[in-house]
Amino acid sequence: MCAGQSVDSKLQELYNITKAAILSNNELDVESIRQSLGAVTLEELGVKAPSQRQAGKKDRRRQSTAGFVGRLLGRSEAEASTSGRMTYQHIHEEKALSIGIFCLPRSAKIPLHNHPEMTVFSRVLYGKLHVRSLDWAEPEGNSCNGRRKAKLHADGVIQAGDPPTVLFPHHGGNLHAFRGETDCAVLDLFLPPYDRQEGRDCTYYQEVGPLQPDGTTTLEVFDPPDDFIIHTGTYKGQCIKAHARQ
Structure with a gap:
């Protein structure tokens, strides 16, 4: 469940800018969306890098003799680095866009897949x-x-720390x-989201044979x-309030 929403949050600004661009029916202002995505803070997203989580655990162990119990109860399904599982944290979705966070432990793989008729903005929140x-x-x-x-x-x-990336339909x-490469998390913005009924299903692929000279x-x-x-x-x-400044 998401925390309270702030109209001044960078996450809300990202939504507002993106939704306004969609409603305008003009060509997307890619750079504005990239800059807005890059400005969203980990604190707003409720995300902590593994180093921050470890520091927090050490502090709790010093403050309490119940450190062992705290470590057991404090494991979140969102913390891929401690659970060893890939997870997806859903933030917001509607017909035109979707926002969420993929958490991958070290060496976890997502196979080659497509994004039919979609534009996707991505930003690594922590790790490599x-x-x-x-x-x-x-x-x-x-x-x-x-x-x-x-x-x-x-x-x-x-x-x-790298600038957000963007891929286009073609x-x-x-x-x-x-x-x-390490425990990592990726913030993704899908425009529009996958939708099988609309012909935007996710298909997985594998490479056959070596890469050619060309x-x-x-x-x-x-x-x-x-x-x-x-x-x-x-x-x-934080939550997103589903509206856009006109």
Whole structure:
């Protein structure tokens, strides 16, 4: 359950700016949204980096002889680094947008997947995240035996403090895979969110064969392994008031 909402919060400002842009029917002001996303504080989101959580635990142990019990009861499903599970904390969703936080423990992986007709803004809140992203290199009608060529967009590590990234429906790395280089958390803004009925279902892919000299590779649809599970986390940050300044 989210905490009390503040109309002056950076999170609320992000929502207001984004919703106003959507309602205007003009081209998105990408830089304004990126800057607003980058200004949201971890405190507003109820997120603590692992180092902060460890410091808090040490303080509690010094203050109480019940430290062991406190460690057991204090484990949150939102703290991927202590639970060893990937989690998603839902912040807000409506027809045009969705906001949430993915928490990945070290070495956790989210397989290569797409974002059909979506624009996605992402920001690493803490830790380091390895991202491998691609874009389709040929039209959907050119697929052969369920396989289709894609071109590498980026393959590297992003971390807390880096500017927010953005991918677009047809460029910017619309297909991407994540791996936690360390325990990490990522704030995502989806425009619009996944919706199977609207034709925006999430499809997973795997690369077939090596990367070619021209940067292309072949992808085919696959089912993620059975142990790939993203659990529902508990969002403890501020709420968003669903309105936009006109």
